[in-house]
Amino acid sequence: xxxxxxxxxxxxxxxxxxxxxxxxxxxxxxxxxxxxxxxxxxxxxxxxxxxxxxxxxxxxxxxxxxxxxxxxxxxxxxxxxxxxxxxxxxxxxxxxxxxxxxxxxxxxxxxxxxxxxxxxxxxxxxxxxxxxxxxxxxxxxxxxxxxxxxxxxxxxxxxxxxxxxxxxxxxxxxxxxxxxxxxxxxxxxxxxxxxxxxxxxxxxxxxxxxxxxxxxxxxxxxxxxxxxxxxxxxxxxxxxxxxxxxxxxxxxxxxxxxxxxxxxxxxxxxxxxxxxxxxxxxxxxxxxxxxxxxxxxxxxxxxxxxxxxxxxxxxxxxxxxxxxxxxxxxxxxxxxxxxxxxxxxxxxxxxxxxxxxxxxxxxxxxxxxxxxxxxxxxxxxxxxxxxxxxxxxxxxxxxxxxxxxxxxxxxxxxxxxxxxxxxxxxxxxxxxxxxxxxxxxxxxxxxxxxxxxxxxxxxxxxxxxxxxxxxxxxx
Numbered sequence: 012x013x014x015x016x017x018x019x020x021x022x023x024x025x026x027x028x029x030x031x032x033x034x035x036x037x038x039x040x041x042x043x044x045x046x047x048x049x050x051x052x053x054x055x056x057x058x059x060x061x062x063x064x065x066x067x068x069x070x071x072x073x074x075x076x077x078x079x080x081x082x083x084x085x086x087x088x089x090x091x092x093x094x095x096x097x098x099x100x101x102x103x104x105x106x107x108x109x110x111x112x113x114x115x116x117x118x119x120x121x122x123x124x125x126x127x128x129x130x131x132x133x134x135x136x137x138x139x140x141x142x143x144x145x146x147x148x149x150x151x152x153x154x155x156x157x158x159x160x161x162x163x164x165x166x167x168x169x170x171x172x173x174x175x176x177x178x179x180x181x182x183x184x185x186x187x188x189x190x191x192x193x194x195x196x197x198x199x200x201x202x203x204x205x206x207x208x209x210x211x212x213x214x215x216x217x218x219x220x221x222x223x224x225x226x227x228x229x230x231x232x233x234x235x236x237x238x239x240x241x242x243x244x245x246x247x248x249x250x251x252x253x254x255x256x257x258x259x260x261x262x263x264x265x266x267x268x269x270x271x272x273x274x275x276x277x278x279x280x281x282x283x284x285x286x287x288x289x290x291x292x293x294x295x296x297x298x299x300x301x302x303x304x305x306x307x308x309x310x311x312x313x314x315x316x317x318x319x320x321x322x323x324x325x326x327x328x329x330x331x332x333x334x335x336x337x338x339x340x341x342x343x344x345x346x347x348x349x350x351x352x353x354x355x356x357x358x359x360x361x362x363x364x365x366x367x368x369x370x371x372x373x374x375x376x377x378x379x380x381x382x383x384x385x386x387x388x389x390x391x392x393x394x395x396x397x398x399x400x401x402x403x404x405x406x407x408x409x410x411x412x413x414x415x416x417x418x419x420x421x422x423x424x425x426x427x428x429x430x431x432x433x434x435x436x437x438x439x440x441x442x443x444x445x446x447x448x449x450x451x452x453x454x455x456x457x458x459x460x461x462x463x464x465x466x467x468x469x470x471x472x473x474x475x476x477x478x479x480x481x482x483x484x485x486x
Contacts, residue, residue: 031171034178037101038170042162044102044122045129051327052126053216055349058324059120060084060201065233065323067095067199073237074198075217077244082127082213085200090136090149096184099133100157100177120349122159127203127213129160135199139185148190155180214243221250222311223318223325225274226303228252229290230339231323247279253287261293262385264378270294274308291391293378300371302379303337305396314395326351333401333417336379340371357409369413373420380424389428390437397425 018024057075065071068088076083091099102122124131133155139147157177161170205213221239228234228250236251253273261267270292277285288308294301311317318325319332321339328350344353344364355365383389399421401414426440438445 030175034171034174035167037103038162038167038174041102041122041159042170045125045159045162048123048126051350052123053213054220055120055327056124056126057084057217057220058327059123060086061227061234061237062324063121064088064199065231069233071231071234073234074240075237076240076242077210077214077217078242079210080207081205082203083200085198087197088199090138090194090197091152091199092138092140093181093184096137096152096155096181097178100181101174124201124203125159127205127209129158129162130204131157132202133157133200134202136191136194136196137184137187139190147185148192149194150184150187150190151195152184153187210243214241217241218244224250225288225290225308225311226317226321226337227324228274229272229292229303230301230321245280248281249275249277249279251275251277261378261382263381266296267293267378268296269382276308276310293375293382299341300375301339302375303339304382305336305391305393315398320352322349322352331400333414334399334421335396338372338375340375342371343368355409355413356405357407362409365409365413372417376420383424383428389430392428392430394430397428397430399425 018027061073064073064084064086067086070088072087074085074087076085097103099121134152136149137152138149141147158173161167161173217239218241221237224237228237229252234252236249238247238249240247251274253275255273257271259269261269272290272292274288274290275285276288288310290308291304292301293304305314307314307317314335316330317335317337318327318329319334319337320326320329320343321337322343322345323339323341326345326349328348329352332351344367345351346353352368353361353364355362355369383392399418401418401421403411403414405411429437429439431438431440431442431445433445
C-alpha cells in the first residue's frame with residue numbers, strides 16, 4: 012500500500028482509502044479465524060479441503076499425501092477461475108449460484124487449513140475468460156503462495172501489504188504465459204510444510220477423518236474416490252465408490268427408497284486384501300434426506316465414536332448426540348462451527364431454525380421407525396445401535412424438552428425391535444418372555460464376566476424366563 016505517496020486528486024485518495032478498508036476487513040476476518048483454531052481444527056481442515064474439492068467437480072477424485080515434512084491435498088476437477096481464486100485469497104465464498112449443488116467453495120472455513128501451516132502453496136490450472144462465454148485458454152498457477160503468518164500478529168500493516176500483493180497477483184494471473192488451449196493438468200494441489208512434531212498429529216487427524224469417508228462417499232454422489240498415502244504410518248490405500256448401486260422401494264413411503272452402495276477398499280502396501288463393504292441407507296428421492304443403516308464398515312471403528320449428524324460431511328461434535336444412527340439432511344441448519352445443528356432454544360434468533368431441524372429429524376426418524384417395523388429388517392441391528400441417551404448439557408428449558416421428547420420418541424419404538432439374542436433367535440424387549448436387566452448392573456461387569464454370565468444367567472434362575480439374556484439399553 013502507498014502510505015507515503017502523495018495523491019494527485021481527492022478521488023484517487025478516496026479510492027486508496029476504500030481499498031485499504033477492504034483489505035483491513037479481510038485481514039481481520041482471517042486473523043479472527045486463525046485465533047479460533049483448536050485441537051479439532053486439523054481434522055476439520057481435512058473435511059474443508061474435501062468439501063471444496065467436491066464443489067469443484069461432479070466426478071471428484073481426491074488424493075491426500077502425508078510426507079515426513081509436508082501435507083499435500085490434491086483433487087482432480089475444474090480449474091480455478093478469477094472468482095474462486097479471489098475467494099481463496101480474501102476468504103469470501105465463491106458459491107454464487109444458489110441453485111447449484113455446492114456446499115462451500117473457499118469461504119471462511121478454508122481458514123481452518125492453516126492449522127497445518129500459516130502458509131500454503133497452491134498449484135494447478137487457471138482458466139482465463141474474457142467474458143462469460145469466451146474462454147481464452149489456461150495458465151498454470153505456478154506455486155501461488157498464501158501467507159497468513161502476519162495475520163493474528165500485531166503488525167496489521169504487513170498483513171495488509173501481503174493481502175494487497177496476493178490480490179494483485181490474482182488480478183494479473185491472466186497475463187501469465189504460456190496460455191494453453193486445453194487443460195495442461197487437471198490436478199489442483201494445496202501443499203503445507205510441516206514441522207516434525209506436527210506430522211504425528213496430522214497422521215492421527217488423517218486416520219480419524221478417513222474413518223468416516225465411506226459415509227461421505229455414500230452421501231455425496233459427486234465424490235467418487237479418495238486415495239491416501241501416509242508415509243509416516245506407512246499406509247497407502249484407496250476408498251472408492253462402486254458402480255454397483257441397488258435401489259428398492261420402501262413400503263408406506265413412496266418418496267423414499269432403500270439404497271445399497273458398495274464401497275471398495277484397496278490396500279497397496281499392506282498384506283490386507285482388498286474388500287468391498289455394503290452401506291445401506293434410506294434416502295428421500297429428492298436427495299435431501301438420508302439415514303445410514305447398520306452394520307457400518309469395520310474400518311469406521313466403534314459406532315459410538317461416529318458423528319450421528321452429517322451435513323454432507325460429518326458434524327464433528329455429534330458423536331454423542333443421543334443415538335448411533337447417522338442422519339444427513341441438506342435442510343439442516345448447522346451452528347457456526349459446524350459441530351452440531353441448531354437445536355430448539357429459548358432464544359428467538361435460534362428458535363425458528365431449531366424447530367426446522369427438529370421437524371427434519373422427526374421426518375427422517377419416522378421413516379426409520381417404519382422401516383424396522385417390517386419383517387426381518389431389524390435382523391441387522393446390534394445392541395450398540397439401540398443405545399439411546401439423549402441429554403442436554405444446557406439449562407435452557409426448550410433445549411431440555413427437545414432432548415426429553417427425543418428420548419421418549421425412541422423409547423416408544425426400540426422395545427418393538429428384535430434385538431435381544433436368545434436360543435430361539437432375536438426377540439423384542441416387549442416380548443413377555445424376555446427380561447432385560449437394568450443397565451447399571453451390566454455396566455459394572457467386566458468383559459470376562461459378561462461373557463460368562465450371558466451364557467449361564469438363564470440356567471441359574473429357579474424359574475428362568477425362556478428368553479432371558481443380559482443386555483444394556485439406556486431407555
